[in-house]
Structure formats: structure tokens, C-alpha cells
Amino acid sequence: MNRVHSRVIAVVVSLLFTFSMSAVAIAAQGATASPMAGAAHPSHIHKGTCAELDPNPAYPLNDVTQIGDGAVASSTTTVDVSLDDLLASPYAINVHKSAEDISTYVACGDLTGPVVDGELVIGLHQQSDSGMAGVAVLTTNDAGGTDVTVYVVDGLAS
Amino acid sequence: MQRSVWRGMLTLVLGLALSGMTAGGAIAQHEHSAAAPHPSHIHAGTCAELDPNPAYPLNDVAAVAPEADASAVEAGVSTVDVALDDLVAGDFAINVHESAENIATYIACGDVAGPIVDGTLVIGLHEQSDSGKAGVAVLSSNDAGGTDVTVYLGTGLAGTVAGTPAAAPAATDEVRVAIVNFAFDAATIEVPVGTTVTWTNDDATPHTATSVDKIWDSNILNQGESFSYTFEEAGTFDYLCSLHPSMVGQVVVTEP
Numbered sequence: 001m002n003r004v005h006s007r008v009i010a011v012v013v014s015l016l017f018t019f020s021m022s023a024v025a026i027a028a029q030g031a032t033a034s035p036m037a038g039a040a041h042p043s044h045i046h047k048g049t050c051a052e053l054d055p056n057p058a059y060p061l062n063d064v065t066q067i068g069d070g071a072v073a074s075s076t077t078t079v080d081v082s083l084d085d086l087l088a089s090p091y092a093i094n095v096h097k098s099a100e101d102i103s104t105y106v107a108c109g110d111l112t113g114p115v116v117d118g119e120l121v122i123g124l125h126q127q128s129d130s131g132m133a134g135v136a137v138l139t140t141n142d143a144g145g146t147d148v149t150v151y152v153v154d155g156l157a158s
Numbered sequence: 159m160q161r162s163v164w165r166g167m168l169t170l171v172l173g174l175a176l177s178g179m180t181a182g183g184a185i186a187q188h189e190h191s192a193a194a195p196h197p198s199h200i201h202a203g204t205c206a207e208l209d210p211n212p213a214y215p216l217n218d219v220a221a222v223a224p225e226a227d228a229s230a231v232e233a234g235v236s237t238v239d240v241a242l243d244d245l246v247a248g249d250f251a252i253n254v255h256e257s258a259e260n261i262a263t264y265i266a267c268g269d270v271a272g273p274i275v276d277g278t279l280v281i282g283l284h285e286q287s288d289s290g291k292a293g294v295a296v297l298s299s300n301d302a303g304g305t306d307v308t309v310y311l312g313t314g315l316a317g318t319v320a321g322t323p324a325a326a327p328a329a330t331d332e333v334r335v336a337i338v339n340f341a342f343d344a345a346t347i348e349v350p351v352g353t354t355v356t357w358t359n360d361d362a363t364p365h366t367a368t369s370v371d372k373i374w375d376s377n378i379l380n381q382g383e384s385f386s387y388t389f390e391e392a393g394t395f396d397y398l399c400s401l402h403p404s405m406v407g408q409v410v411v412t413e414p
Contacts, residue, residue, distance in 0.1 A: 055347070055348040056333055056348070057345075067272070067273055067275055067280060068272065068273025069273060070280075071282055072272065072280040072294070074280060099346075102408075102410045103348060116222045121230075121231040123293075123312030126316050133292060133312070134293075135293060135310045137310075151280055151296075151310075154282075155284075156282045156283075157315055
């Protein structure tokens with residue numbers, strides 16, 4: 001009887017393992033289906049506007065990377081410049097396709113608009129028919145610099 | 159953020175009251191003006207198949223300041239009494255309506271689905287009804303077990319800024335890279351063919367700017383010394399400081 005129980009348990013465990021592995025495989029398949037999987041998009045604050053951009057980055061931002069296996073990519077960076085200074089002359093946030101294809105811009109937004117309680121939110125507009133767009137949130141921090149959070153969504157501009 | 163947007167919305171309401179404007183008037187002036195508050199809700203279902211009855215109301219998505227023009231990003235901040243895990247476990251969507259007067263017209267929608275990282279889920283809000291509006295919603299678990307929801311809505315994000323062509327590298331003859339605090343101050347630069355890049359060491363410590371592929375080598379640059387190299391071919395060129403290899407940089411040379 002004990003032997004029968006052991007066999008039943010072994011079969012159940014085997015089935016559960018097979019099922020769980022299948023689920024993992026399906027989940028992994030779903031993850032790789034995302035066009036943004038593994039993509040890291042270099043991002044910078046440039047002088048100028050999206051229409052007329054100085055190609056030399058003024059302030060580097062951390063790469064905008066995919067959140068999990070979702071369609072949204074984000075980055076958070078602290079730059080050593082005040083939000084007031086960023087608004088005093090034309091600047092833009094530019095997101096590149098990749099380090100290998102850095103000359104292709106996928107989203108861009110001019111740093112302009114109302115600052116409310118030390119915070120500016122701008123739109124990041126699609127570039128190069130990337131299908132990507134989003135927003136950036138710039139917040140004055142206690143050190144006098146600016147915290148910059150970039151959100152870009154794949155397919156938002158499709 | 160929550161406090162700031164609330165203050166912005168309060169300021170907006172006061173501004174409208176003082177100026178004698180009504181939301182309806184603003185809508186008449188510009189169909190999708192930043193001044194028109196957009197009702198927003200979490201609905202059961204998906205954007206493709208939405209239950210029209212709101213499951214959880216959100217605060218209106220509105221201009222963050224009275225002076226915001228129609229191109230500025232609008233926002234709304236809310237707290238809902240449901241756990242983020244429960245929202246993700248069921249089928250829910252965030253739906254933004256054109257206005258209270260035109261509640262049947264949806265202008266942006268996003269399914270509440272995706273990976274939760276550190277208690278936060280970020281979703282895209284896709285354009286509906288050719289509204290020209292799209293954006294992002296950030297949903298974060300709060301200490302009370304509920305969910306804080308911030309909705310950002312932009313205008314014309316699918317197009318390049320103000321209908322202008324995509325940015326292209328400007329033609330410049332010379333680009334300068336300073337070496338300071340054990341780093342190249344512009345770690346990645348993008349220049350057209352024919353550009354001369356000049357590295358100047360502003361550190362008290364000697365450094366170099368040395369091509370990884372041995373294309374150029376500044377040799378040792380003491381404080382205040384410079385080295386220039388003209389890029390005649392397109393490509394991506396990695397370089398480093400041979401004395402401090404953790405100091406790296408990249409020059410991307412594009413066709414003019």
C-alpha cells in the first residue's frame with residue numbers, strides 16, 4: 001500500500017513539475033514576444049529643442065530599460081543642474097534606439113511648461129516612426145539638482 | 159507629486175472661477191484643450207471590452223497649472239481603496255473621458271496589466287477616438303493597502319514635436335570633451351563626419367584619451383593639456399583612459 005502511495009505521489013509530482021515547466025516556458029515565450037525585450041535606450045538631456053538639437057549630450061541620463069516583460073521602459077536619474085536652469089534656455093530630453101544605433105532617435109521632448117511645486121512633466125514625442133512615446137517627470141531635489149524619471153511606452157504612438 | 163498635482167488642480171479651479179471661465183467654455187474654445195478636465199475611472203474589463211460602469215472613480219485629469227497651454231501634459235492623482243495585486247489579478251482598465259459633458263467619448267485607455275516592480279506598475283494609455291491624447295499611468299501600492307494612481311496625458315505624442323522633422327545631428331567643426339573627476343564629461347558624443355574632437359584634461363591627475371581599436375592615442379595629458387583627432391569616417395568609436403581603464407567614452411560619427 002505504501003508503495004502504491006509512493007507511486008501516486010511520484011506521478012502527481014511529475015505532472016505538477018511538467019505543468020509548472022510548461023507554464024514557465026509559456027511565460028518565457030510571452031516575455032520574448034515583446035519588441036522591447038532586453039532593449040536599453042540611451043537617453044540624454046541635450047541643448048536645443050527636438051527640432052534643432054545639439055547632438056552633444058549636455059547631461060547624460062541612465063538608460064531607459066524595459067520594466068520586466070512589459071511594454072513600458074523607464075529610467076531615473078539625478079542630474080546636477082537645477083530645474084530653473086534647465087528651463088532658462090532651450091533643452092530637450094532625447095531617447096536613442098540603442099547604443100549600437102545611437103543616431104536613431106525614438107522619442108524626444110522639449111523641456112518647457114509650467115513648474116508646479118518644483119515639478120515639470122513633459123511629453124516625449126515619437127521620433128523616427130519608432131511607435132514609442134511617453135512622458136518625463138522632472139523634480140527639483142533637496143540638493144538643488146533635478147531628479148528625472150523617463151517613461152517610454154512601446155506602441156503608444158502606433 | 160500627489161500634493162503638487164492637487165495644488166495645481168486647486169489652482170486651476172480657482173483660476174477658472176476668478177476668470178469667469180467655465181470648463182464648458184474652454185471645451186468650446188478648443189475641443190481637447192488642456193483646460194478641459196477629463197473624467198477618469200478604473201473600469202472592469204479591458205479597453206477592447208469595457209464595462210461602461212466605473213469600478214473605481216479617479217480624479218479628473220486636468221491641466222497642472224492655469225498657464226499650461228494645450229500642448230502641456232495633463233495629470234490626475236487619486237488613491238483607490240483596492241490593492242494593486244487585486245487590480246492586476248482581475249481584468250481592469252483605466253479609461254479617460256473627453257469631458258463631463260461628453261462622457262461617452264473615450265480619449266485614452268490602458269489595460270491594468272504588466273509587471274509590478276517594487277510595488278509599482280506603469281502602463282501606457284493609448285489614444286481613443288482620434289483624440290490625439292495618450293500617456294502613462296503609474297499605479298503604486300500604498301501603506302494603507304490601497305493604490306495611488308497618477309495619470310499623465312500628453313497631446314500629439316504620436317507625432318514629432320510641433321510637426322517638425324525628427325532631430326538630426328547638426329554639422330559642427332569641433333567638439334570638446336572635458337576630462338574631469340576621473341570621467342569624460344560627455345561619455346557619448348554624436349558628431350558628423352569631418353568633426354574634430356578635442357579632449358582637455360581638467361583633472362589634476364594625468365589621463366589619456368585612447369582608442370580601443372588603436373586608431374588614436376593622446377598619450378598622457380597633464381592638467382590643462384589637450385589632444386585633438388578628426389573623424390573622417392562614419393562609425394562608432396570606443397575609447398578609454400589607458401591609465402584608468404574604467405574611464406570610458408564613445409564617439410558616434412554619422413554621415414552628414
